[in-house]
Amino acid sequence: MVSSPTRRALIGGGTALGLVGSGSAAVAEVPAHARYVIEQEALAFLRNTGAPGVSVAIARDGRLEYAGAFGISDLTGQRMTTDHQFRIASLSKPITATAIMRLVDRGQLSVGQRLFGPSGLLEGRYGPTYPALHGITVAHLMSHTGGGWINDGNDPTMIHFGVSQDEMIARTLAYAPLVAAPGSRQMYSNFGYCLLGRVIEQVTGESYETWVRREVLRPCGAEAMRIGSGQRGNREVAYIAASGGDPYGVDMPMLDANGGWIASPTELVRFLVKVDGYQSTADILRVDSSRFMATRPFPVADFGHGWTVNNRDNWWHTGILPGTSAFMCRTRSGFCFAALANTGGPGSDLPLLLDQMMFRMAGYVPGWNP
Template identity: 40%
Template sequence: MAYAWQTRHVQTAADYQTLVDTLRPQNYRPLDVNGYSINGVPHFASIWEQSPGPDWLLRHDLTSDQHSALFQTLPGQGYRPIAVSPYDKGGTARFASLWYKDAGYAFDARHGILPADFQAVFDQLKAQGYRPVDFCAYTDGGQLRFSAIWDKSPMPEWAVRHGMTPGTFTAERAHWEAHGFVLWRVSGYLDGGTRYAAIWIKGAPEVTWQARQGLSSAEYQAQFDALRARGFRPAKINGYGTGAATQYAGIWHKPYLSADEETFIGNTMATFMTAHGVPGASVAVTNRGRLVFARGFGVTDPATNVPVTASHLFRIASVAKPITAVTVFRLIERGLLALGDRVFGAGGRLGTTFGRQPYAPNIDRITVQHLLEHTAGWARSQDPMFSRYTLTQRELIDWMLGHDGRTPPTFNAPLTHTPGTTFEYLNFGYCLLGRVIERVTGLTYAEAVRQNVLVPCGITDMHIAGDTLADRRANEVVYTPRGSTLSPYGIRISRMDSHGGWIASPADLMRFLVRVDGFASKQDILTAASIATMSTPTTAVDVGGGTVDYAKGWHIHSSGNRWHDGDVPGTAAMFVRTADQIGWAVLVNSRNDSNLDGMRADIDQLRRTVTQRITDWPATDLF
């Protein structure tokens, strides 16, 4: 959730106190405070967020002894220091500090540390399991000193440096950043010239960040404005210098997409929805396994104008096929299935349960792999899933495997191709995979998927769709026909369970995707070998003899991208996993049958348009 925030700098003590008194009743809490001097007059910078959190205290204009006294009283009241900022007032040190009332980790805090004692103090506390979380340099009576806070929070790696010239600091930043460290704290000060002290950390939750130093007040404001436009917000502000020559250093984090980026996504979706008469849509985007955006657009039903939210459910059409494919591979890993298993006939997974004997030629040669790759041998024109709506699922399969009973029999749907030789996209093949899953698990298809895929992915709100409007779930959108003679509520969507019958939110599709993407950001529910096999293209050719970009439940591209799309009357869907670790899902509650090819092209283009606009991916994970 993006909380409101505010920040100030170049505030006098009176202005700073007024800000504190103004923001506290508005439920803002301070995240950072920094005191510094301009022409010998104390000034303050602070960062605030309107978010829930522990009780807090701010103190400023304290002498060294007064600051020390806080540590004799406040910890006993449950407070711990978050930030300590020494600053100059008339040649002597004063202290500003921020305290939170929470249990937190064991802490230690010191001030007045001389440079000669610096290393010994840090080594001593490191040996006791402490790590620095706040670090400032200051002068007191002309003597350089340090202030720092340590705690025992877990942090696999960290580094502290001080006495760095601007050039050295730049080199140190490049070094540590190249090794995966994040700049956590920076403190500028004077000691024979401008110097910097800093903390770097590695091993914390990822942060998308920027840092600047050596800025005048005007330059700082310009950088602040530019970074804010990109979605960054300040995490640390530090003023330093002498006389009127005050400079600023700052660290910014990007926890969410920027307002401009979100506006761009909204405008892009609005253009698409207007062009194709789509009442409602929902989008989710991931980057490196983190959910960075999930939003609904438009309305669930034009009759009620209820806004679409990120949690509303949509029919996902053929995006169901990767879910079925992953379920198959989960069962293969459990030893319950193999790609080469025959489906029909003696020894086949479904045996002779369906249809009428004898089967048409080569039916008993169809394997699980053929069904996954759309190479079972039926032509696309033979696909029965959008016809014969009076038949149940069982009756439809029986009909496809049936004949007229004569000698010799006339088969209802004989194979057009030898199994394994020719790719023709076939929903019916995935309908059969659903029945194979049921046979080997002893569960319904939906329950087998739930146990083997959805639960391990942390998904609790995916279901097989109901056929009629009355069957619609409470948080499901309404499907609006556009240019079609078929009603979205007359196509027996539940009969399509394993090839196109699921309802889901885009965010849950992303929960699934990041657990089968082959990347290390989230632990996959399949082995690397299974994912590699699942992503290997079929060796069959298309009806024209050309190569095919389909693997086992996924379209693939030589770039490493994997995806699936789908549409049925009243809905269209697409989800994508790119080689550069971007995930995308979009679901809509209408299909433009009067311009279906155009809609399909445009829904495919949405991902490119949106993701190419985002230059700084936020590190916050909304999952």
């Protein structure tokens, strides 16, 4: 689920916690009144939504300026902390897109390479493929223009639980035909990002999680992020479904590249400031590679190649699964922020409410204006 709200150009924040990716104790002054209002905004979110807990992080010009956690991490009443990790659902997609661009920057991959057919990156891995698939490129999958496998009631990544990921992919390629020519329409596809995970494995010779943690997340200072499982892990919140679905019935390893990661908001912000295209902190991608992820495949598209984008040069993504809601954004004015809640479910508007909450926090710190 991805929202496309009208966005302002910056956010606000609170207590400074040092430089992203370092142990520095550098401090920026945030007035007590601003901190108080930010905290009241978070508490109002909990009251109005019934969410057990919410956690947020804000960076400006590469600095982590504010991190706060509110409510409880589980129904035993354990207090939420900024160290707690959550399932981030589709916020996983910009991470996968970044991994693809790391390979492009290193000359190991081209976004124009095809997945199937003669010389296709994945040809033969999942059995014979039919000719319509042979036009799909890496860029098509990054921009949701692969031609099929829409995120709806027949989403293959969500209806084949109980089989292996390879079996799910093989069945989908064999029995779920494309509905449009590759590159002709934009249709949000979890399965397309699942395939990108397999491209990363094919090119690197390693598992998706192993390579991404070492080559993408470690340089960002976020290596503690991981692919989730059906069990609650160390530092992980408990999930309470808001609108149907069993949080612990979700096959997280199946969703790896399109929705399987677990992170704290602070870890997400550490990732964001390393891929935002700004010079305040050394990025892990070339500037043109970061910019490509935010470039639409055609003018009327909502998505770039990993991010939802708008005409104000804000990049963001939302995510939802039974028991979790997620939002992160990079703004045109040098801010990066993330917000996670431990409730959610199909049809929930919680990611949009997280979005709106973060932007309402924008005006609370004097001087943090566009």
